[in-house]
Amino acid sequence: MSGSPAVYILASAKNGTLYIGVTSNLVQRIWQHREHLAKGFTEHYDVDRLVWYEQHENMESAIVREKRLKKWNREWKIRLIEQTNPEWRDLWNDIVAVR
Structure with missing residues (x-):
């Protein structure tokens, strides 16, 4: 999981502000967003809930x-x-559990 390229969508809340990103390490990148270490859009708008992701080869x-x-x-x-x-559940625990 952590070393596989992935596209992800973060949200501030259900139907809230969305952010689409790409990473080579999903767990590390989402952790950075959650800890507000990723400066810019996601930090400014408090967009840190992982609501969708897709892994790529x-x-x-x-x-x-x-x-x-x-x-x-x-x-x-x-x-x-x-x-x-459909619930817009934060998938953070799902991706950490896979590690």
Whole structure:
């Protein structure tokens, strides 16, 4: 899990502010967001709840997916989240447990 490239969506709350990112280490990156060590947008808007992620075989495919998702309208992003996480539950404990 931690060494696998991933695309992720963070939210401030259910139907709140969204942030889409890509990383080569999901656990480490989400921890940085949660601890507000990632300066900028997520820190400013308190966006630290992991609500969706998708693992990829390589960083290139993860980056392509991230760029596509960023172009989606908000309704599509919400639908994507709710397909697998209708409660908008914070998935942090799920990814830490996999380690």
